[in-house]
Amino acid sequence: MDEFQALLQTIQRLFHIQCTNYKEDYIKRRLASRMNSRHIPSYKEYQEFLLKNMDEREALKNALTINVTKFFRDPQVFQCLKSEVLTPILRQKKRLRLWSAGCSSGEEPYSYAILLYDLTTLQKDADWTVIATDIDDTILKKAKEGVYEKASLELVSESQLRRHFRQMEDGKFEVKPHIRERVKFQHHDLMSGIPISRYLDVISCRNVTIYFNDAQKNDLVRMFYQGLSPGGYYVMGMSEFLSREVDGLFTPFRPLQKIFVRKDPA
Ligand SMILES: C[S@@+](CC[C@H](N)C(=O)[O-])C[C@H]1O[C@@H](n2cnc3c(N)ncnc32)[C@H](O)[C@@H]1O
Known part of the structure; x- marks a missing residue:
């Protein structure tokens, strides 16, 4: 399994979501912005960081818009x-x-x-x-x-x-x-x-x-x-x-x- 797939599996497990239906591009762009802001160059290092760091989990969740909502949306x-x-x-x-x-x-x-x-x-x-x-x-x-x-x-x-x-x-x-x-x-x-x-x-x-x-x-x-x-x-x-x-x-x-x-x- 390549590093990206391994990271996807971790994300699925941590957030209880199915990534298989996401467009790969979409996830990659959001991951890139999170990795840039933490100055982390590889998927493997980011996966390790995500497992240890609760703040980053929250930030990634928001970046993937997992919990995004508002009063009277639509x-x-x-x-x-x-x-x-x-x-x-x-x-x-x-x-x-x-x-x-x-x-x-x-x-x-x-x-x-x-x-x-x-x-x-x-x-x-x-x-x-x-x-x-x-x-x-x-x-x-x-x-x-x-x-x-x-x-x-x-x-x-x-x-x-x-x-x-x-x-x-x-x-x-x-x-x-x-x-x-x-x-x-x-x-x-x-x-x-x-x-x-x-x-x-x-x-x-x-x-x-x-x-x-x-x-x-x-x-x-x-x-x-x-x-x-x-x-x-x-x-x-x-x-x-x-x-x-x-x-x-x-x-x-x-x-x-x-x-x-x-x-x-x-
Ligand atoms: C983007 S929010 C939607 C909030 C609100 N329904 C709205 O439209 O504004 C998606 C929510 O679905 C929840 N969710 C994802 N998978 C779920 C599952 N298998 N069972 C229950 N909730 C789930 C997430 O935790 C998240 O809070």
Whole structure:
């Protein structure tokens, strides 16, 4: 095995990701920038350094954009979900269960919790839950703390910021307890083949599958099918798509926003 392949194996093991579906060029360019900044000339030396140095692991993870996220990322998706998915479900069933799968540092599930909280202020009998999972325990810890830099809040409105966040002395923003307590964070591996629950109304799994190969992506879609209620919604990332093998399981609902509905026999 050459030095590059050995380094890839280490990265896969440390970050629990599948590199085989990455474009090799993409990884090489990001590795080159990390290696330059550490003045490390070879893949072999970088591999050894990565194994010993936790700061570098974090830096490489960020360079590969593994945990990159923000509040209300792709706002048109949240807008569409709010008016065409969450509002009708709450009105009809008064109960809604949403799974944010691959939630990273929590911005996505807290965004859903903010929408649901605001939608139900006048509907006291509404019962909603946001379950948020990730494979990375370090990032889950950060998610539970709910403390963010201003940069990740740029799509949060003034009114949402005032009502749902508290500015801290160091300038960061903390999610207020009435939102934080509504999101249940759990460790879960999306490659396990087992959904965290059944009869879910919405599963949002966005910008996670770029690390999966084709067979793993298809298994994931089948797992989400099992986890959803009949007529439940599956939300994908903007650059993700359903392959031919599994697109019969879902009907496009808002294809531009990558929102699909579970298909069931009539
Ligand atoms: C780029 S973030 C996406 C965050 C958010 N969903 C968004 O779209 O902004 C991808 C997340 O997927 C998680 N992830 C990768 N492989 C996973 C797996 N097998 N099981 C669970 N989470 C995984 C990573 O740890 C990372 O936090």
